[in-house]
Structures are given as C-alpha cells and as structure tokens.
Amino acid sequence: MNLQPKASHFINGEYVEDTAGRVIDVVYPATGEVIAKLHAATPALIEKALNAAAAAQKEWAALRPVERARILRRAHDLVRARNDEIARVESTDTGRALSETLYVDAVSVAEALEFYAGVIPAYNGETISLGNAFAYTRREPLGVCIGIGAWNYPFQGAGWKSAPALAAGNAMVFKPSENSPLSALILAEIYKEAGLPDGLFNVVQGHGDVGQALVEHPLSAKVSLTGSVPTGKKVLGLAGSLMKHGTMELGGKSPLIIFEDAPLENAVRGALMANFYSTGQVCTNGTRVFVHRSIHDQLVEKVVERAREIRIGDPLDPEVTMGPLISKAQQEKVLNYIALGKEEGAKLEMGGGIPAMQGMEGGFWIEPTVFTNVTDNMRIAREEIFGPVMSVLAFDDEEEVIARANDTEFGLAAGVFTNNLPRAHRVIAKLQAGMCWINNYNLAPVEVPFGGVKSSGVGRECAMAALDHYTQIKSVYVESDDVVSVF
Numbered sequence: 001m002n003l004q005p006k007a008s009h010f011i012n013g014e015y016v017e018d019t020a021g022r023v024i025d026v027v028y029p030a031t032g033e034v035i036a037k038l039h040a041a042t043p044a045l046i047e048k049a050l051n052a053a054a055a056a057q058k059e060w061a062a063l064r065p066v067e068r069a070r071i072l073r074r075a076h077d078l079v080r081a082r083n084d085e086i087a088r089v090e091s092t093d094t095g096r097a098l099s100e101t102l103y104v105d106a107v108s109v110a111e112a113l114e115f116y117a118g119v120i121p122a123y124n125g126e127t128i129s130l131g132n133a134f135a136y137t138r139r140e141p142l143g144v145c146i147g148i149g150a151w152n153y154p155f156q157g158a159g160w161k162s163a164p165a166l167a168a169g170n171a172m173v174f175k176p177s178e179n180s181p182l183s184a185l186i187l188a189e190i191y192k193e194a195g196l197p198d199g200l201f202n203v204v205q206g207h208g209d210v211g212q213a214l215v216e217h218p219l220s221a222k223v224s225l226t227g228s229v230p231t232g233k234k235v236l237g238l239a240g241s242l243m244k245h246g247t248m249e250l251g252g253k254s255p256l257i258i259f260e261d262a263p264l265e266n267a268v269r270g271a272l273m274a275n276f277y278s279t280g281q282v283c284t285n286g287t288r289v290f291v292h293r294s295i296h297d298q299l300v301e302k303v304v305e306r307a308r309e310i311r312i313g314d315p316l317d318p319e320v321t322m323g324p325l326i327s328k329a330q331q332e333k334v335l336n337y338i339a340l341g342k343e344e345g346a347k348l349e350m351g352g353g354i355p356a357m358q359g360m361e362g363g364f365w366i367e368p369t370v371f372t373n374v375t376d377n378m379r380i381a382r383e384e385i386f387g388p389v390m391s392v393l394a395f396d397d398e399e400e401v402i403a404r405a406n407d408t409e410f411g412l413a414a415g416v417f418t419n420n421l422p423r424a425h426r427v428i429a430k431l432q433a434g435m436c437w438i439n440n441y442n443l444a445p446v447e448v449p450f451g452g453v454k455s456s457g458v459g460r461e462c463a464m465a466a467l468d469h470y471t472q473i474k475s476v477y478v479e480s481d482d483v484v485s486v487f
C-alpha cells in the first residue's frame with residue numbers, strides 16, 4: 001500500500017519538501033506496514049509557513065465576511081465530494097474502521113465549513129449606548145493561529161480548527177500529529193481549490209518540537225491544541241508565558257451514569273459507543289460506567305453479549321466495526337493497563353488480550369475489554385487509557401455517584417441515562433464536565449460548543465463559542481459632546 005503524498009508539507013499554496021527534516025514513517029496500524037515517509041519541518045520551513053501566513057492574513061481579514069464565507073462554502077462542497085477518498089486515507093492512517101470514517105470525519109468538517117460560512121456574516125460586535133456618547137465593539141481576528149492535532153481524528157481536528165479561524169479572518173499553520181499526518185494535506189488542497197488565497201492554511205509536519213517552535217515564534221498569536229493533559233499543560237504554559245491565546249482540548253476519564261430507571265437498551269448502546277467506538281480512542285469516552293447496583297448484573301450481561309458481536313478486522317472492510325489501535329506504543333500502553341486492572345483486583349468480564357488476526361499479525365490489535373468490580377481508586381478508573389477498556393462501577397444513590405463521578409482531575413464529558421427528567425437535569429447540573437449528554441453519548445454536532453473543564457481543557461471548539469476564541473474585542477468609545485476637562 002502506498003499513500004505517499006506529493007510532499008510532506010503544504011505551504012503558501014503548494015506542496016513543499018525538505019529532506020533535511022527528521023523522517024516520519026507513516027504506518028498502517030492494521031499491518032504495521034509503512035505506507036508513506038514524510039519529513040518533519042526544518043526551522044527554515046517553519047519560518048516560511050509563518051511568514052506566508054502573516055503575509056496573507058491582513059488582506060483576508062479585510063474582506064467582507066460574505067466573501068470569506070463564499071470560499072468556505074466552496075470548500076464544503078469539495079470536502080463532501082471527496083468524502084470517500086478522505087475516509088480511506090483516514091482509515092489507513094489511523095486504523096479506524098471505514099464504517100466510521102465514511103460517515104463521520106469528512107462529514108463533520110463539511111458541517112463546520114457550512115456552519116461558519118453561514119454564521120460569520122452575522123457575527124458582529126455590539127453597540128453600547130452611553131447617553132450622549134456611545135461605544136461599539138469590533139470582533140477582530142488574532143492574526144496567525146497555530147493548530148496542533150491529536151492522532152485520533154486528524155481530518156476533523158484540522159477542519160474544526162481552521163474553519164472558525166479562517167471564517168473570523170485569521171490565517172492558520174496546522175501541525176498534524178506525527179502519527180496521522182496525511183489527511184490535513186487533503187484539506188490544504190481543498191482550500192486551495194476552493195479559492196482560499198495562498199498562505200492562509202499551511203500544513204507543516206513534525207513532532208512536539210515543531211509544535212513548540214510554532215507556538216513560541218513571534219509571528220503566532222494563538223495556539224489551539226488537541227492532545228493529552230501533560231502536553232496541554234506544557235503548551236498552554238508556553239503560550240501563557242508569551243501572553244498568547246490558547247485553546248486546549250485535552251484528555252478525560254469521563255463518567256457515564258446509568259440509573260435504575262434508565263431506558264436499558266439505549267443505556268447499553270450508549271455504554272458500547274462510549275467505550276469501543278474508534279477502538280476506544282475518543283477523548284470524551286465514558287470509560288467509567290457507573291451502574292446502579294439494582295441493574296448492574298443485567299446491564300453487564302447485555303454489554304458483554306453485544307461487545308462480543310463487535311467485528312474486529314481490516315479497517316478498510318466496510319463490514320468491520322473495530323480496527324486496531326494507532327501504534328505499537330499505544331497497544332503496549334493499553335495492555336499494561338489491562339494487566340494493572342487484573343492486579344488491582346478488578347474482574348475481567350471479557351477481552352483483555354490481542355486477537356488472532358490472520359494475515360495482519362503486525363497490526364496493533366486489542367480485544368474489546370470489560371472490567372467489573374472496579375473501585376474508584378484503581379488506576380484503571382483514574383487514568384486515561386485511550387483504548388477499548390470499559391470499567392464498570394456499581395453505585396447505590398444519586399449523591400454518592402455525583403461525588404464519585406466528580407472525583408477526578410479531568411472534566412471533559414459526562415453522561416446520564418435515566419427516564420426521570422428532573423433527575424437528569426439535577427445530576428447534569430452537578431457534574432463537573434464541559435460536554436454532557438442525557439440519554440445518549442459521544443455526539444458532537446458542530447452547532448454545540450465542545451470542550452472541557454478542570455484539567456481537560458480551556459476554551460471551546462465548535463459553535464459560536466469557537467469564534468469568540470479566534471477573535472479579540474476592540475472597544476471604541478465615540479464622543480458626540482464636548483470633552484470634559486479638569487485642566
């Protein structure tokens with residue numbers, strides 16, 4: 001299989017290569033086969049990308065929003081037209097099953113482009129009446145924004161960051177994860193074809209050091225990072241020390257609470273989607289499944305029965321519902337957590353091993369895994385595993401489960417399944433999480449602000465909220481009377 005792009009980077013409207021940069025092997029996680037070889041950006045290329053972005057940004061910001069919107073709308077059409085190609089690249093690069101990527105990744109970027117093209121012409125400041133005077137505010141772009149992506153949803157990451165940034169009049173330099181660098185290049189091609197002026201969306205490849213160089217460069221004004229909490233702390237710390245803006249979309253260990261009055265079939269579906277979708281590599285996953293003791297055994301039985309039907313296999317086979325993990329390192333990490341869970345005394349209900357995959361033995365496979373008898377202080381219940389490992393915890397009453405759900409440094413997401421309407425809203429109001437669901441899990445439409453609290457992040461992606469994070473307010477006081485002077 002060969003997915004070698006024309007070159008590693010896309011800068012100032014064209015593919016660019018510099019073979020002096022560190023080699024990045026792009027691997028098909030189902031087999032371990034190298035499908036492309038890229039080079040990390042050298043300091044010269046980082047400079048080139050930032051300069052191109054800065055040069056293009058001012059003219060772009062001066063356009064009428066409807067003119068910027070027109071280009072985003074064309075990009076929307078092109079993303080939809082290339083949906084299947086993007087899905088194949090995404091599945092090959094990340095190992096996530098085609099049964100997901102065909103319906104989620106390009107679609108969510110298309111919707112982001114559609115949304116921001118639609119709303120940006122009506123996104124304005126306010127007028128403030130001050131008696132004889134008045135003031136108005138302008139929502140001005142920040143300038144050159146840095147986007148840094150995680151490896152699980154690379155195309156979505158590039159789209160969710162660039163669509164609002166560009167709509168608001170910024171330029172972007174995007175660095176994909178070194179584990180899934182390919183699809184952001186397709187987005188760059190699409191923007192170019194849609195008529196986006198050169199330099200406004202650039203893709204540079206590299207590891208953390210390239211991300212750091214972009215953030216600390218004097219030409220960048222903001223960083224939007226999707227990644228782990230330790231990386232987020234470093235990057236926001238650096239941005240803060242330079243007084244730059246930062247949006248951090250980080251990890252989680254989210255609670256999914258199933259009350260005794262829950263719609264059981266939907267709760268089972270929710271728990272499965274919250275743990276096994278994308279082979280468990282979803283930041284918002286509800287990996288601590290709190291189940292009321294009275295329905296615990298019944299729910300576990302159904303979850304296990306359904307999880308056994310998951311079709312593990314070649315991500316490019318449309319019948320397959322679960323692919324491998326992203327990398328050998330991630331597979332080892334997940335296996336270590338499974339071993340730890342057993343040592344800590346959790347009961348392994350199913351999975352826990354590497355499935356036998358004929359012809360794909362070099363892939364980073366892992367079985368869907370369910371632990372019961374999990375207690376709050378076990379490491380499998382406290383740390384983000386980022387793999388298909390569900391921990392089930394029994395609870396007895398509402399106040400108790402709220403306190404236990406909140407007893408974590410994370411605060412990305414939370415879910416509640418119950419048919420008791422007052423209880424649903426009462427519990428959600430008390431949960432410390434940025435993204436919550438009642439009677440569903442893991443849906444993230446672009447119309448809804450997305451992001452975490454506590455260590456899970458700062459700022460929001462999606463919805464109108466993202467525009468606030470890609471702009472700054474200028475306040476203008478306008479006098480219509482004489483100046484009062486004490487002098």
Ligand code: NAD
Nearest residue numbers: 149150151176177207208211212227228231249250251283
């Ligand atoms: P990671 O933190 O290892 O890397 C994320 C990105 O940051 C990569 O592009 C990496 O190259 C870059 N990076 C690393 N060190 C850097 C530095 N010092 N300066 C600048 N950039 C640096 O995360 P990952 O393993 O790619 O992704 C998995 C993590 O991402 C999980 O914790 C997951 O929960 C989280 N995640 C969060 C969201 C969200 O929206 N909240 C979405 C997806 C993934």
